[in-house]
Amino acid sequence: xxxxxxxxxxxxxxxxxxxxxxxxxxxxxxxxxxxxxxxxxxxxxxxxxxxxxxxxxxxxxxxxxxxxxxxxxxxxxxxxxxxxxxxxxxxxxxxxxxxxxxxxxxxxxxxxxxxxxxxxxxxxxxxxxxxxxxxxxxxxxxxxxxxxxxxxxxxxxxxxxxxxxxxxxxxxxxxxxxxxxxxxxxxx
Numbered sequence: 001x002x003x004x005x006x007x008x009x010x011x012x013x014x015x016x017x018x019x020x021x022x023x024x025x026x027x028x029x030x031x032x033x034x035x036x037x038x039x040x041x042x043x044x045x046x047x048x049x050x051x052x053x054x055x056x057x058x059x060x061x062x063x064x065x066x067x068x069x070x071x072x073x074x075x076x077x078x079x080x081x082x083x084x085x086x087x088x089x090x091x092x093x094x095x096x097x098x099x100x101x102x103x104x105x106x107x108x109x110x111x112x113x114x115x116x117x118x119x120x121x122x123x124x125x126x127x128x129x130x131x132x133x134x135x136x137x138x139x140x141x142x143x144x145x146x147x148x149x150x151x152x153x154x155x156x157x158x159x160x161x162x163x164x165x166x167x168x169x170x171x172x173x174x175x176x177x178x179x180x181x182x183x184x185x186x187x188x
Contacts, residue, residue, distance in 0.1 A: 025136050027127055031120035032056055033113065042071030045080070045106060048139065051120040052098045053113040058106070061093040079146065080105040131169040132187040 032044055033053040041060055044050050060077070062069045069090060077086035081104035089096065089104075098110045111119045127135060137160050145153035164170055168188040176183035 027124075027135060027139055029120050029124040029127070031116040032107070033116050037061060038069070039071050041106070042069065042073045042076075045072055045076035049109075049120075049123055050107040051109045051111060051116050051123065052101060052107040053116040054098050054110050055113045056098045056101065057095055058097070058101050059093060059095040060090050063091060064093040077104075077106070129182070129185075131164075131167075131173060131183070131185045133167060133169060134164055137164060 027049070028047040029049045029051070030044060030047040031051045031053075032040070033056060035057050036044060036052075037057075037059045038061055041058055060069055060073050068074070074086070074090060077090060080086075085104055088094075098107065101107045102110050109119060109123075141153050141156055141160065144156065169183075169185045172185060173183050
């Protein structure tokens with residue numbers, strides 16, 4: 001029918017590289033285990049936080065097949081690990097493990113195999129316990145700094161903070177701090 005099959009605010013796998021392509025509203029935490037080759041790495045790099053099993057194997061092997069990685073790896077590998085490190089793995093199609101993926105900032109945590117999903121869910125639950133609008137604003141500001149530079153991100157500080165500071169969640173955050181209890185955020 002010509003409609004996108006991806007719900008609003010979630011990951012759109014075909015818009016990599018377009019302005020604002022990371023503008024989903026929900027943070028994405030993923031767990032990876034086993035073999036994570038080609039599109040698996042590209043999907044993983046589309047996440048905000050990645051937890052990997054310590055026995056994962058990674059490879060971006062498109063060049064071995066006569067094609068180029070077009071699912072975001074050429075963009076995100078360089079962004080996370082620097083040009084030289086990205087090209088090392090993109091151009092050699094070598095296989096590497098979780099320790100190297102961590103060193104390159106492709107994954108944020110490495111845990112013993114079998115614990116990756118539990119750890120990713122625990123991180124997601126900690127994020128979900130925070131003020132929803134503040135989480136979205138913080139995430140989008142980080143991405144704005146990456147895509148448009150620090151000056152653009154800094155320009156949002158005051159207007160976004162004013163909006164957040166006048167929210168019910170900000171008032172609840174202060175009350176919870178004063179009362180020494182966990183905040184109960186409503187997203188308002």
